[in-house]
Amino acid sequence: MPSPRRLLAGLALATTLISPPLLAESRPLAVVAPWEITGSDPATSGYIFGRMGIAETLVEVDAEGRLTPGLASDWVVDGAGLSWRFELRDGVVFHDGTPLTAEAAADSLRHAWAKPGMLDSAPITAIEVDGDAVVISLEAPFAPLPALLTHSTTQILAPAAYADGGRVEAMIATGPYRLTELAPPQRLSAERFADYWDAAPAIEAVSYLAVGRGETRALMAESGDADIVFTLDPASRGRLARDEGLALHAEPLPRTIVLKVNAGHPFLAEEAARRALSQAIDRRGIAAGLLRDPEAAAPELFPASLGPWHLGLDGEAGGDPTSARASLEALGWQANDRGVLERDGTPFRLTLTTFADRPELPLVATALQDQWRELGIDLEVAVSNASAIPSGHRDGSLELGLAARNYGLVPDPLGTVLEDFGGDPAQPGGDWGAMHWSDAEVSAWLDTLRQDADPELGEELAGRVAARLNRAMPVIPVAWYQQTAAVNAELEGFSIDPLERSYRLEALTWTQ
């Protein structure tokens, strides 16, 4: 009877003899992330196909967040700003071998336009074909249109991908990787596409697995089952950092935890009151203690990845209940014998509505409750459903709402900012943005931004809007989300895209 150790050694030897040595290039790459695959439709799972390099859009984004040509080689807008012409790139073929034509591109966009998605926010009247170009006609000028066409819901698919009624039957696109297997809700595999129009990626085969549990994802990184693991739970991060076979990466995302404020509420109508509330929040404490990352503290709405919208404020600021209390006292609030602020006999009592779909939100809400208690504010936290905030916005019953808002759905946050802070002057604000708050200048600046495509003016106005929002606080920023990843140390060229459009797989190589 051979000893267990010898048996094992024999087994190990046998497996090395049986399996052929893997060349660096043909070594497959396994990506693990929490997001499940709903199906082939870009409207629901396009972001996964985009990130994995399977599907592409007319317009792409470079590492600095600037728009670059994608499947469209060039685009122009007419003088009135009402007609955009996107010239298609030559020599692009779909994964089924058919060529990319203007008809196919226009068809894909029309399907995307018919479903809820990014194109909703633009005043589009028609999507037509003119020669080798797609022409998008608008009702009113809309400068951020090219930015919308970077969104995964506007991916360009082959005509054969669609069934009757615009249902997507198969994911047939143009990316550097071609889908070889799709097993919703969890797995897909893809291989290098030989006829790709641009430089071929170095790694031949890639796979994606959706794993819902953070603990499992971390263990998969440790055991080597996964080469890239996204979204690490705070508890596992320390352990993974000590693993020499892994490299840890983190990058702030343009998704911000915000406090939506009902500026029509008598306690919250004054700008100074909203600023005092913001001043009393210890963002560092929340970021370090609850989100386990001090860099997550958000002194302003837009993180650095949003370029001109980012003001560069100091994350250390805030957490100053003394000056906050002084500002409130100046507004007529006095502490009563129980330490609660009162004005004209009414106590400073508010309800903060939040929801548990993002598990950190109720935690942050209770931290705010505690921090404001020191200020003398009696805050009640109502953990409800995500729909409670929009419905409270509509019927006017919402006082404060804590939610996460993604300003980086496309590289230009203007669409989201318009939705949240612009819109109809009679009913300004949006479901996840301002409530009963309007500012004539902000509206005018946003209007100019919407109509004028001049980049220099755009950058200046973006900065002005951000500064005004930061002063008037129609929503109060609390923290930014961080994307984290654990990556096999034998992989080279890894970086996180803060806009989460791409996993940048084409830049990766195996060092051994």
Added chain:
Amino acid sequence: MDAINARRFGSRRFPALGAGLGRVLLPRLLQAGLVAWLVGTLTFVLTRTLPGDMAYRIAAGRYGHDMVDGAAAEAVRTELALDQPALLAYLSWLGDLLRLDLGRSLVSGAPVIEELGHLLGHSLGLAAVALLLSLLLGPPLGLAAGLRPGGALDRVSEAVASLLRALPPFALGLLLILLFSVSLGWLPAAGHGRSAHFVLPALTLALALAAVSSRVARHAMVEVSGSAYYAFSRTKGLGERLSFLRHGLRNVALPIVAYLGVQFVTLIEGVVVVETLFAWPGIGHALVHAIVARDLPMIQGTALLMGLLFVALNTGVDLFCHGLDPRRRQP
């Protein structure tokens, strides 16, 4: 079979295997119909009474949380006619069920029956491997322990069984991943597609099942070996092995098989947790996601399938016991 039975158990003929089968199957058939209606109605009522606006939930399930706003929710509400009266929605669902039409998933848009077929394959595969593994581990160990009650094996296996039963499947699964994937690197931690992926989730389920079945087998063995007929078989000169095969095995098997019925609850329950932990695309996993997304047809379909599966498995157990135990076939 009857001839064999007659030879082995003496001269008296046993009732035919088919005798009394109707008494087993008919109530089960009725039960299946009742379960289908009850499960469907309950899930319908419960989903409707869950707090929050369904349209927002479904929109979030379809397009992601970042894309949800009033407009997306309204689009979903109109498309799915969510504002029609509850009674009308219920009656139309009942009508569809009678035509065996489970509808389409509100999130993916695919027919529920297709999705379930795909998911059920994964779940049943996992459950079958787990059950097989548990039967290979549990009962033989229990029988061995039961032959020497109070012996070393009996005491050790009791301690291990108590420990395994006390550990929630989630913790047990994590421990197994830590041991076999992270430390030893023998098996993949999670995922599916290769046969090696079966081992850890199946073992997690099997250990919990075997913990109980080994104890049931042990007690059954103790009882049988202490019985008068077993003692008689030894007195009449049969060896230990022959006594066990002729008089022990069938009697011991009855409680083990009957207890399987109860174990299926553990199995179906465990599948939900284990599938999530090991990223296994099965029916338990789908149920959790469908509830989060308020995907009513999918919830109803999944719950219905689980209910019917339970009835079917128990019918299987009944039939097996019917075959094992001739007393049940007496007119």
